[in-house]
Ligand SMILES: Nc1ncnc2c1ncn2[C@@H]1O[C@H](COP(=O)(O)OP(=O)(O)OP(=O)(O)O)[C@@H](O)[C@H]1O
């Protein structure tokens with residue numbers, strides 16, 4: 001009696017290590033069943049790129065503009081990564097934008113005004129993020145105040161904190177060369193290709209190791225053709241990105257040469273890989289999804305739910321601190337409006353557009369990158385087409401609405417087909 | 421995972437093995453409410469003990485005491501012959517006691533493997549050992565002859581009620597458990613799925629585990645139970661072999677606390693509230 005499933009499973013899975021065609025069909029079945037993942041966002045991104053290429057191809061597709069797009073999206077992407085931690089719990093952090101601003105202000109004060117060494121200033125900046133997240137997390141997890149209210153209060157309070165630190169109408173300049181380099185300097189073209197090699201080779205190596213481990217454990221293994229197709233897709237996309245960024249993009253190459261992958265790109269790559277590992281492959285990450293899916297079940301399974309909640313708010317505010325460092329680097333200065341205006345809403349929008357659910361329990365770090373690029377492409381491409389900034393807001397709002405509808409509809413669809 | 425190796429331990433009826441769980445004269449009060457009044461309760465390995473009783477009789481309170489959620493105030497708790505004092509759920513788990521709660525306590529957004537190991541994930545270095553967990557999950561389901569799950573990597577959201585109940589039960593036997601307690605596992609299920617779960621319950625016992633089944637459905641109880649224990653207003657009215665009572669006798673036990681010469685003394689059954697609780701045992 002004990003061999004039935006093992007043999008069933010072995011039999012079905014030996015035959016069902018699916019080939020490329022079947023993998024595509026399986027994926028399509030899942031999509032039709034409501035498990036959309038980042039498909040709508042990728043489709044939207046491609047559509048937007050096509051539209052802007054048709055309308056303003058010369059400018060939009062230029063290497064200069066491409067680097068610009070990365071500069072515009074980087075902060076949104078990093079903030080969205082942090083927000084994904086709280087969105088996975090079904091919570092929200094409205095204060096993340098001003099948390100970024102506050103942390104940037106701390107960076108400015110310690111680095112420029114107090115003359116602290118860089119590592120100490122960076123430590124103080126990140127620590128500020130940790131403390132903000134800890135306070136919010138304690139209020140939400142221990143007192144049970146809804147995160148909407150706690151973070152709305154923090155949104156207002158942090159706005160005031162920045163004003164007090166910097167002063168009405170003031171700014172703090174940033175002149176540390178390392179900080180300025182992050183958003184304003186580029187890797188050499190060769191270093192760009194080495195980075196490309198590390199990422200593609202590393203991905204291939206990890207995938208092969210995982211396949212070997214599963215085979216050793218007698219579990220179903222991904223088909224080789226599926227692996228190769230994914231590898232080629234990754235290599236082509238990343239290769240194109242590196243190639244374009246390695247083109248000369250200076251208006252006047254005789255005076256200054258600008259080419260290469262901006263330093264912020266490897267920074268974001270490290271965050272994507274590291275945080276994806278944390279959420280997807282560690283016990284902590286598993287528990288984040290569990291609490292977002294069913295907090296009571298998690299509690300009964302012995303998971304410390306408050307600890308997970310607090311950790312996610314800390315992750316969010318700490319990543320906001322990283323975004324604050326990027327703001328400081330890009331703008332060379334910090335003002336009371338750093339991290340304000342549309343920053344937070346764009347970041348939430350990016351996470352949702354990328355495929356993270358507002359209902360909790362569903363989302364991945366890569367959603368922040370894809371959604372952030374969608375938001376960035378709109379902000380970057382529309383001004384080439386029209387000077388009306390009003391249009392950009394309206395279009396972004398509509399895209400967000402579409403994304404939220406996709407989220408809600410795919411949930412309904414998933415329930416109808418018994419997948420949720 | 422010793423599930424499959426223990427198969428066939430089920431003793432022939434007639435000879436009774438030593439109980440895996442024995443409660444003697446346990447009491448539990450919530451403030452002024454004396455919910456359990458000197459209850460005796462035995463569960464035997466390889467057998468299904470049904471725990472029945474009207475709403476509010478104290479069934480859930482009794483199993484929560486066993487599971488360490490609300491420790492008993494007084495009385496003796498023997499597990500595998502050893503006297504133990506269980507103070508929290510982790511302690512109960514460590515002894516090999518698992519509870520399948522009525523509201524299932526599964527995470528819809530996670531797959532079967534993740535749910536079965538929730539809170540007790542296998543680690544490899546800093547990360548999860550997915551391969552080991554997937555293998556053990558499959559083996560456990562195989563040990564229970566579960567054939568209704570096509571893949572252990574499906575999310576629980578996509579499973580039927582019976583399949584979910586199967587996952588919840590499989591999760592309980594994953595941990596070398598010796599005693600599995602199921603609180604109304606078939607309450608929300610249709611006919612076919614109830615049948616599935618009941619045969620799963622029988623298989624747990626065949627694999628040598630002590631099984632406690634709480635149910636309000638007398639037919640289900642008579643179908644799988646080896647023993648029937650009936651709580652009446654916080655007292656154990658009777659614990660009898662299922663073969664020695666009829667459906668209507670069980671119903672009478674549940675509603676009045678006695679039937680024929682089985683059950684509580686007549687004056688206790690009729691005036692349970694007027695009796696000094698401490699003399700009940
Ligand atoms: N936490 C508590 N605080 C106070 N009273 C409680 C508590 N838990 C249970 N009780 C009381 O104990 C009595 C027995 O409850 P219990 O849940 O054990 O009954 P049950 O037999 O499981 O009933 P049902 O069949 O309805 O599930 C009830 O009168 C209930 O009101």
Ligand SMILES: [Mg+2]
Pocket residue numbers: 479480481
């Ligand atoms: Mg109950």
